[in-house]
Amino acid sequence: MNTDKNITKGKLVVDVAYFIFHVHSETHNLCDEISCPATGEFVLASQQTLPSFTPPGSYTLTMKLLGDSNKELTCISFGFNIGFITPNPII
Numbered sequence: 001m002n003t004d005k006n007i008t009k010g011k012l013v014v015d016v017a018y019f020i021f022h023v024h025s026e027t028h029n030l031c032d033e034i035s036c037p038a039t040g041e042f043v044l045a046s047q048q049t050l051p052s053f054t055p056p057g058s059y060t061l062t063m064k065l066l067g068d069s070n071k072e073l074t075c076i077s078f079g080f081n082i083g084f085i086t087p088n089p090i091i
Contacts, residue, residue, distance in 0.1 A: 001065075001074065007038040010067045014046060017060045030065065056082050 010030035016023050034042050046063060062077040 001044055002041045003039060003073070005039065005067075005073075007067060007073070008036055010065060010073065011070070012044070012046065013064045013066060014048070015062045015064075016048075017062075018055065019058055050082075054082055056084050 007030070012028040012030050012033055013025070014028075015025045030036070030038075033046070034044055044065070048061070058079060058081055060077060060079045062075065064075045065073040067073045
């Protein structure tokens with residue numbers, strides 16, 4: 001990411017939807033995820049662990065970076081699919 005601002009505090013909000021249904025949300029202190037103050041180029045990484053049983057289908061993950069007074073600094077959203085696991089055929 002790149003910013004021309006001096007980010008001294010904020011939140012990272014991660015939301016997951018299954019088709020159109022909201023199924024998961026978590027909020028992190030931004031300064032626990034990156035070195036504050038952040039200015040110029042910086043890297044923000046996030047890792048999610050799925051439950052042992054996750055229904056197959058279409059999901060959307062949205063990550064929002066919120067600054068002072070919950071002002072949205074950026075929003076990243078992408079879709080992904082989870083398919084059925086097919087056992088190996090016995091020949």
